[in-house]
Structure formats: structure tokens, C-alpha cells
Amino acid sequence: MVTRRTVLKSGAALGLFTLAGCAPQGTKASSAPSTPAKSVDVAAAGTVTLSMLDFWGGDSAKWVGNAVKAYQQKYPNVTIKRTSVDWGQLTQTANLRLKEKNPPDIITVNNGWQSLGTLSKAGLVLNLDGYSKSFGWDRFPSTILRQTQFTADGTEMGSGSLFATPVASSSLIGLYYNKTILERVGATVPTDLASFEDACTKAKAAGVVPIGYGSQDKGSSTAILLALQDLFGDQKKINDFVYSTGSVKADEIGMKDAAERLKSYQDKGWLTPNHAGIQFADAGDAFLKGKSAFRFEYTGTLAFQGAQKQEYGYVQLPQVTGGKVVGTGASTAVALGSKCKNPDVAASFLDFLAGPQTAQYVVENGFLPLLNDVKAPADNPEFGTEITGQRSLDKDNGYVPYFDWSTPSMLDTLGGQVQQLLAGRSTPDALVKAVQADYDKFQTAR
Known part of the structure; x- marks a missing residue:
């Protein structure tokens, strides 16, 4: 990690x-x-x-x-x-x-x-x-x-x-959750996308921010999009796109579905208010202070201390179709x-x-x-849930690489598009087209 x-x-x-x-x-x-x-x-x-x-x-x-x-x-x-x-x-x-x-x-x-x-x-x-x-x-x-x-x-x-x-x-990208908040709003630890979204609905109704988020930093702002893409995209096609085989297009890898889902979360008020002005470190700190129910994040970035090791957990959600566990990891x-x-x-x-x-x-x-x-340390159940997520990927051979490996400029392109999408200045279709344009430019130049 x-x-x-x-x-x-x-x-x-x-x-x-x-x-x-x-x-x-x-x-x-x-x-x-x-x-x-x-x-x-x-x-x-x-x-x-x-x-x-x-x-x-x-x-x-x-x-x-x-x-x-x-x-x-x-x-x-x-x-x-x-x-x-x-x-x-x-x-x-x-x-x-x-x-x-x-x-x-x-x-x-x-x-x-x-x-x-x-x-x-x-x-x-x-x-x-x-x-x-x-x-x-x-x-x-x-x-x-x-x-x-x-x-x-x-x-x-x-x-x-x-x-x-x-x-x-x-290191992986997955979903962290706050057990205390979920219990308070009457939700359970999600086992799939549907139960995750049900928990977000309950959190919002209870006056709790469902998804802790900060989008000021381009790179870290993409974690939620890539995690969602892993739930919708075909694993082989995502791999083939990133590895530049030229046989797969950006509209075939679940990116549009992920962007549409992310935009819907914004429209429903599920993301931290004013997230455009929140830096990566501040967003993570707010989640650890109990300001939201969930956070999509890279493993190893949240420093759980003391009682937090009992209060928080991690899950690698399965794909919407087929139930295979696919996730970004390296x-x-x-x-x-x-x-x-x-x-x-x-x-x-x-x-x-x-x-x-x-x-x-x-x-x-x-x-x-x-x-x-x-074996995970007995006094750190949060870390145990991360290892469980890791093993589910090992079992299903479900890894996909970091998406921005597809071109030297992809992270900047993707991060900028996410920021514009959530600001209402772009659309899921435009995001996918920007990804394809970045990919095509690199393919032509190399």
C-alpha cells in the first residue's frame, strides 16, 4: 500500500x-x-x-x-x-x-x-x-x-x-464508511451499489453529508469517478483502454455511467457542500472527524487513530452486473x-x-x-476490512490499473473534467469525449 x-x-x-x-x-x-x-x-x-x-x-x-x-x-x-x-x-x-x-x-x-x-x-x-x-x-x-x-x-x-x-x-481505491453514522441514520454497511445509495438517501434525510468530498485538487478529485467506473465498466475493456491497444473507445469502458452517477450525487446534494474549495487533506480530515458517512479514497491515505480503528471500515463494492469484484489497484x-x-x-x-x-x-x-x-492486527478491525477488500480482488483477479496511466496527461484531463462536470460547465458526454481526445492525441504522437 x-x-x-x-x-x-x-x-x-x-x-x-x-x-x-x-x-x-x-x-x-x-x-x-x-x-x-x-x-x-x-x-x-x-x-x-x-x-x-x-x-x-x-x-x-x-x-x-x-x-x-x-x-x-x-x-x-x-x-x-x-x-x-x-x-x-x-x-x-x-x-x-x-x-x-x-x-x-x-x-x-x-x-x-x-x-x-x-x-x-x-x-x-x-x-x-x-x-x-x-x-x-x-x-x-x-x-x-x-x-x-x-x-x-x-x-x-x-x-x-x-x-x-x-x-x-x-494500494487500492475503495469506499470507507463510518459505522456510528450508519447506525444513527438506520443504514447498514453497503454490500453493493444499491445498498450504498440507499444509505446515502438515509444519511441525507437525517441531515448528514452522505459522501465526504473535496474537488480542489484535480488528482484526488477523480477517486470517486474511478471507483464508480470500476462498478460499471468491463474489466477487460478498461485494461485494454489503459494499455493502449487501440481496440477500445472511451464510451465502452463505463466512464459515462460513472460520470452520470457522480453528477446525480451532486444534484441530490450528497457531496460535501462547496467541495470545489476543499483541499484533499482537509476533506480527509473532515471525514475522520465524522462529518460524512462515506468517502471514496485511496487506501493508505487516511490515518486512523485510536477509537477510529473501531469506528470506521472499508468495502470493495462488486460490479453492478455479474457481481465480480473489480477495483483500481497496484x-x-x-x-x-x-x-x-x-x-x-x-x-x-x-x-x-x-x-x-x-x-x-x-x-x-x-x-x-x-x-x-x-493476519490483520486484532486491535484494528478497520484495517481488517481493507485486507478483506484486498483479498476479494486477489480472488477474482479483479485489478484494473490507475486509469491515468493511459496517457501522460490523462489525470489532468480527467480531473479538470470532473471539476467542470460538478460545476455544471460540462456533461458526462463531454467528459467521455475529452478522455477520447486525450487518448487519440497520445496515440498519434507516440
Whole structure:
């Protein structure tokens, strides 16, 4: 799971690796898959030092630090030198860092065209297909692995070869609720869109703001739209659109249905009054203070404290048709620099970052684990509901990527359209047309 950076990471786009030898210096990453030894014996590798450049900070740095320490204890011959910098700084300079005389062996990257797509096309990160087979990374949901795949010519995302892997942490978009408010207005925890809207009707009638919202920030204002789209859109079509296959149009992915629903919520007075002047942080703070019944949000952005862990919950609503659980979600992507001196050992470490021991560190620091079956803290039922939502996506292989990965400018386009829609200066049809125009422009330019 990722913290507030998730919104920005998604907007900016928006979250490895035998002892046989070194990666060819300067070789195009897309030219050939990695060729690991049939078995990796890290303990017999001799003294190995790996450099890792990442953007994990705050509480995220704690689980990463624990994983590094545990791996070094398991393999005392390996030293991992970790350097952490600001997410924006790393994303903007990753290509330069990987071209340096002493580039990082392992690097966290942002998903999408302008980050991982650019790095893979330029040959700055390794093709990991060989390591995927060696370490069995097909254990991850295919809808997660697809997020870091690119074709060899760099023209298509979501297919081709693997250029980064996930870690044992993830972030989703879903629905948070206040149990106390729901009980007070005579509503139950929603299990689908209909029961959610029934609860909103009851909250409004009781004088409670149904949906906490702030739309001043373009990026974060889209969370509610994307969550609704996941309820209406066909999962495959959403994926194919984002991954720029060219076979799907913006009017086929549930975007209009989501925009119409969102506009209806505005018309019914279900959104926080004067939300256009409310910043992201203030909207989240108001929800935690009990100012609304619900809030659509990225996991990891609301800091539940004390009694709030008992009072709040999270749900991943199923689709309107068919009942499958589909939701926007991703993990931090980690790549191997093309000049990595010990790619096999690095691969072993990245496999460790995605494994159950690391997942336990992730949970202990309040983040969502990816795939691994880890127990939620008994004293934090709110977090338990988030893990339940995560597992429902794992079960249904129901992930779709952050929608703005579809083009470098999509988040700005989508956020601006949401603001105009709710201000009465745009329509659902116009929003969909703007999305298609942004997509077409990018397709023509690339």
C-alpha cells in the first residue's frame, strides 16, 4: 500500500533478478530476456554489495528497512546499500540516475508510459522474463503483472515482457464508511451499489453529508469517478483502454455511467457542500472527524487513530452486473538496472520483497499486503476490512490499473473534467469525449 503519494504517483504517470555473471553493459533492456542460472545459490555468491535507490519514506521505509535487515541476516554475504529520495525527484531523474557511472542495481519506478515505459524502451532496465520463470512470479495476479509489461519496441503497455515486479504491498481505491453514522441514520454497511445509495438517501434525510468530498485538487478529485467506473465498466475493456491497444473507445469502458452517477450525487446534494474549495487533506480530515458517512479514497491515505480503528471500515463494492469484484489497484514497481553487477542476487532480494515475510512487515506497519495471507492486527478491525477488500480482488483477479496511466496527461484531463462536470460547465458526454481526445492525441504522437 502507498500513502498520499499514491494519488500523486498515479497522477504523475498519477506503487528483479543468479550468480552467473553481470548484465551486459549498455545492452538494450528490451533486446532479450534475462538469463538466470537454473538455481540461485545466494550463499555461495561470495561477497556481494547491491545498491538500491527508492522513494519509500515515512512508515513505508520501516517495512522496507525490516525486509533489508532480514534478508541480510539470511545471507550475511550480501550487503544492500539503500538510498531513499523524494518520489517526484526520483521519477524525474530515474533515466539520468541509471546512466551514471555507478548507477543503482535496483530502483523503484513509477508505472506507465512516461516512467517505466520510457526506461524499458531506452534499455535502462532489464527484461525480467527469465527471472519471472526462475522465481515463479506467475503466482501474482496476472492483472498486477500486466501493469509492468511492455513490448520490445516500447509501443504497447500491458503485454510483452516484464520489466519490473511488485512488492508485498499494494494500494487500492475503495469506499470507507463510518459505522456510528450508519447506525444513527438506520443504514447498514453497503454490500453493493444499491445498498450504498440507499444509505446515502438515509444519511441525507437525517441531515448528514452522505459522501465526504473535496474537488480542489484535480488528482484526488477523480477517486470517486474511478471507483464508480470500476462498478460499471468491463474489466477487460478498461485494461485494454489503459494499455493502449487501440481496440477500445472511451464510451465502452463505463466512464459515462460513472460520470452520470457522480453528477446525480451532486444534484441530490450528497457531496460535501462547496467541495470545489476543499483541499484533499482537509476533506480527509473532515471525514475522520465524522462529518460524512462515506468517502471514496485511496487506501493508505487516511490515518486512523485510536477509537477510529473501531469506528470506521472499508468495502470493495462488486460490479453492478455479474457481481465480480473489480477495483483500481497496484503495487510499487521495482526494476533492475541494466548495468546491475549481480542480477541473480538482486533477483533473489526482489523475490524476498514480494514474499510472505515482507508481507508481515508490511501489515505490521499498517499497509496492505499483496496476495500473501497475513493476519490483520486484532486491535484494528478497520484495517481488517481493507485486507478483506484486498483479498476479494486477489480472488477474482479483479485489478484494473490507475486509469491515468493511459496517457501522460490523462489525470489532468480527467480531473479538470470532473471539476467542470460538478460545476455544471460540462456533461458526462463531454467528459467521455475529452478522455477520447486525450487518448487519440497520445496515440498519434507516440
